Amino acid sequence: MENKSPLTVVKIGGNIIDDAAALENFLSDFASLTGPKLLVHGGGKLATRTAESLGIVPVFHNGKRITNAPMLEVAVMTYAGWINKFITGKLQALQTNAMGFTGADGNLITSEKRKDTTIDFGFAGDIKAVNTTLLKLLIAQGIVPVFSAITHDGNGQLLNTNADTIASALAIALSKTFDVELLYCFEKKGVLSDIENENSVLPKITFDSYKKLKHKGVIHSGMLPKLDNCFEALSQGVSQIGIGGPEMLQKDNSIFTHITS
Amino acid sequence: MENKSPLTVVKIGGNIIDDAAALENFLSDFASLTGPKLLVHGGGKLATRTAESLGIVPVFHNGKRITNAPMLEVAVMTYAGWINKFITGKLQALQTNAMGFTGADGNLITSEKRKDTTIDFGFAGDIKAVNTTLLKLLIAQGIVPVFSAITHDGNGQLLNTNADTIASALAIALSKTFDVELLYCFEKKGVLSDIENENSVLPKITFDSYKKLKHKGVIHSGMLPKLDNCFEALSQGVSQIGIGGPEMLQKDNSIFTHITS
Numbered sequence: 001m002e003n004k005s006p007l008t009v010v011k012i013g014g015n016i017i018d019d020a021a022a023l024e025n026f027l028s029d030f031a032s033l034t035g036p037k038l039l040v041h042g043g044g045k046l047a048t049r050t051a052e053s054l055g056i057v058p059v060f061h062n063g064k065r066i067t068n069a070p071m072l073e074v075a076v077m078t079y080a081g082w083i084n085k086f087i088t089g090k091l092q093a094l095q096t097n098a099m100g101f102t103g104a105d106g107n108l109i110t111s112e113k114r115k116d117t118t119i120d121f122g123f124a125g126d127i128k129a130v131n132t133t134l135l136k137l138l139i140a141q142g143i144v145p146v147f148s149a150i151t152h153d154g155n156g157q158l159l160n161t162n163a164d165t166i167a168s169a170l171a172i173a174l175s176k177t178f179d180v181e182l183l184y185c186f187e188k189k190g191v192l193s194d195i196e197n198e199n200s201v202l203p204k205i206t207f208d209s210y211k212k213l214k215h216k217g218v219i220h221s222g223m224l225p226k227l228d229n230c231f232e233a234l235s236q237g238v239s240q241i242g243i244g245g246p247e248m249l250q251k252d253n254s255i256f257t258h259i260t261s
Numbered sequence: 262m263e264n265k266s267p268l269t270v271v272k273i274g275g276n277i278i279d280d281a282a283a284l285e286n287f288l289s290d291f292a293s294l295t296g297p298k299l300l301v302h303g304g305g306k307l308a309t310r311t312a313e314s315l316g317i318v319p320v321f322h323n324g325k326r327i328t329n330a331p332m333l334e335v336a337v338m339t340y341a342g343w344i345n346k347f348i349t350g351k352l353q354a355l356q357t358n359a360m361g362f363t364g365a366d367g368n369l370i371t372s373e374k375r376k377d378t379t380i381d382f383g384f385a386g387d388i389k390a391v392n393t394t395l396l397k398l399l400i401a402q403g404i405v406p407v408f409s410a411i412t413h414d415g416n417g418q419l420l421n422t423n424a425d426t427i428a429s430a431l432a433i434a435l436s437k438t439f440d441v442e443l444l445y446c447f448e449k450k451g452v453l454s455d456i457e458n459e460n461s462v463l464p465k466i467t468f469d470s471y472k473k474l475k476h477k478g479v480i481h482s483g484m485l486p487k488l489d490n491c492f493e494a495l496s497q498g499v500s501q502i503g504i505g506g507p508e509m510l511q512k513d514n515s516i517f518t519h520i521t522s
Contacts, residue, residue: 076342076343077338079343081341081346092368104346105360106344157350
């Protein structure tokens with residue numbers, strides 16, 4: 001196996017973005033990471049709050065938000081607009097040459113509108129391709145790409161896309177060139193064995209233990225697609241994966257969940 | 262003088278952005294321009310409309326809008342968010358590899374908060390520097406940069422910046438490397454000698470004629486800073502400058518105002 005240079009891909013969740021102090025600490029830790037790196041951020045409550053203020057009524061189907069045209073506009077304004085540029089500006093102040101993107105920029109991530117036989121998910125996009133040529137060139141120039149959760153279909157349509165999936169798709173695509181570590185950073189310290197106990201962090205989950213934990217109902221709801229993304233990434237060449245709190249970035253003395261095959 | 266390769270810098274005004282059909286036509290013409298190119302876009306009425314819907318009261322001083330913190334957030338959401346990404350997505354569909362930017366992205370344009378002895382203009386930025394190294398690299402890769410009118414101060418503060426000035430600053434900085442043509446594209450056919458007559462386009466304005474037209478009051482208000490930007494750009498190395506309607510991009514058979522020294 002050839003010797004690849006390292007790349008850290010970090011996904012930061014919405015709850016950290018919503019907490020100004022937590023976001024500042026996270027960005028400071030992220031800026032301190034050595035070597036090439038890339039950030040993917042979720043949305044947080046700004047989109048919901050903005051939509052409410054604008055009088056846009058959210059539409060749900062079985063608990064899933066449907067991205068109709070007004071919601072897409074709000075998602076692009078808040079994710080690709082304010083949040084992405086706020087983070088980019090703050091990272092610049094931390095001597096990190098950040099550059100904010102959607103999938104439309106440089107055609108970096110193309111997706112297709114989600115098809116479903118029963119319901120119309122609206123402007124939600126499932127990733128088709130990651131264009132790594134340009135990304136690799138930018139990373140070689142010391143650029144730190146910062147992705148918001150917006151992609152495009154190549155035909156002029158922007159699409160709302162799950163940020164966890166964007167992170168794993170970027171990690172997989174870049175693992176052809178880099179030795180990629182993928183870190184899912186959120187408000188918990190890791191995957192918990194007891195949702196009521198913040199300190200019940202599972203130190204390690206393998207694919208076998210995942211199946212058992214899923215069967216026993218220890219891991220459920222929102223954590224399932226996140227872990228599915230992790231095992232997909234592992235099976236497609238990503239070297240190391242972690243799920244945990246922002247402390248995860250200071251690796252020496254922190255507890256988080258390692259995902260291994 | 263060395264032989265520089267051409268680069269077209271186009272600024273598109275807010276009134277074209279507000280008109281869906283005019284914007285579509287413009288983007289189609291822009292995509293058809295041969296050779297390296299760059300787009301700078303203004304804001305249009307979306308920011309005002311969004312601010313109104315969000316209950317943000319605009320603040321003016323002598324007819325100039327003051328960018329307070331809530332207005333800056335709206336400007337970033339609408340200019341750098343929806344408008345920039347909408348345009349980028351549409352250009353991608355026109356086989357133009359657009360990449361949308363603010364000045365914070367890749368530290369491309371730094372500015373400083375406007376100082377004034379009498380009033381506080383809020384989060385308005387005057388351009389300090391354009392980082393052409395990265396821009397030239399992207400242009401060499403076939404990327405078409407698309408700039409929104411947001412810059413940053415390098416200390417984590419985003420700043421609202423005049424789009425005409427961004428266009429001339431980019432044109433000047435890139436004229437060290439390229440033979441730059443700068444086109445200010447707006448809803449009129451050019452600089453008019455009679456504001457009531459859409460067909461009274463002045464075919465050519467020199468610095469001498471500008472002084473005379475200004476003295477006679479033929480050119481006034483909003484056109485003055487635009488023309489000041491033009492003559493500044495001309496004096497600092499930009500080769501050709503035009504002001505006119507979107508037809509200007511189909512150069513053969515259109516009338517617009519040529520700005521020459």
